[in-house]
Amino acid sequence: EGPLPRTGGEPCCFTELHVHLDGAIRPETILHFGKKRGIPLPGSTVDDLLKYVSYKTPVTLTQFLEKFNHYMPAIAGDREAVRRIAYELVESKAKEGIIYMEVRYSPHLLANSKVEPIPWGHQEGDLTPDEVVSLVNQGLQDGERDFRIKVRSILCCMRHMPSWSPEVVELCKKYRNSSVVAIDLAGDESLKVDASSEHTKAYEEAERCGIHRTVHAGEAGPAAMIKEAVYLLKAERIGHGYHVLEDPELYKELLRTKMHFEVCPWSSYLTGACLPDFRKHPVAQFRKDQANYSISTDDPLIFNSTIDKDYSIAKEYMGFTEEEFKRVNINAAQSSFLPEKEKQELLNTLYEAYGMVPSTS
């Protein structure tokens, strides 16, 4: 028996807001497409491959990013692969008891055409970022239908590639009625954003068009990156945000404005974003302060995890109770990027599953 609330014996019903499609691929699927496309991989069995791709003690950012280089060439640029990884992620998450998920990815990193530089080197082809989004949408929508959960997507800008950002926001606009709900900024936090950056312009355009906004900030980087995300990029949610605690003024202000933090405990340990002692983890502080936050896996392939792992850590080392997990999931649903009516439906489903009085608002 895991730590999760249960309905009819099965873990249910959770909301996950921070999971990367390209960090959540099945090893079997990587092997399949590597073989099919003749692309060399560091292993030919699931166990061999996982030795290179996943890990269980903290590594540096460079070492973490290298994990993607091992397997992304087998997936990126292949239409069937892109559609299938989206579909399979919905299936996996439905099994974990997730009923609503927001999955994010960089369309450029899954493409192999009209992308400068071609991210995975050797393979040039004709799959554009635009078609990637369309294929992911199809995979997600097929998954929603077959596994009966709700899924939306978030398109990522990459800090080191400001030249991609104008297209990212245009794709958010183009596909806003078919799965895409928001824009994100991911990648190396040592790269700051300034007012004239393409990232800033893309976020301004997103705000102007009513596209929701989240930003990876204060994960490995300092609290100043969270300031940048909130005040310059007008982020409505913060990916991770642990280092907000280093700036008590800012933290107080973000508690006041109920800023939502998408926290990923196991990820934060493995990326070295937080000190290894979970009892002193920022989430413990967020909980104490009744902050607005949710719990997610981030990159379940690389961290060899399911949502149960993150909840187990919160329970075992931070004393989380089932009541707290319910509260976390309700905050996640309230902070989701769904339109108001669908948000209310999701909340009602949760209230019912948790045996709580439905909200009348």
Ligand SMILES: *[C@@H]1O[C@H](CO)[C@@H](O)[C@H](O)[C@H]1NC(C)=O
């Ligand atoms: C998306 O849907 C909204 C309302 O449902 C509608 O007003 C808008 O025109 C649609 N946008 C696109 C790009 O189809």
Ligand SMILES: *[C@@H]1O[C@H](CO)[C@@H](O)[C@H](O)[C@H]1NC(C)=O
């Ligand atoms: C991944 O996690 C599973 C289940 O927790 C475990 O049995 C397996 O040994 C792990 N694999 C690796 C490569 O760490």
Ligand SMILES: *[C@@H]1O[C@H](CO)[C@@H](O)[C@H](O)[C@H]1NC(C)=O
């Ligand atoms: C979290 O943010 C959502 C959306 O703004 C809000 O509805 C909810 O009340 C907030 N939760 C907390 C605990 O502040």
Ligand SMILES: [Zn+2]
């Ligand atoms: Zn992330």
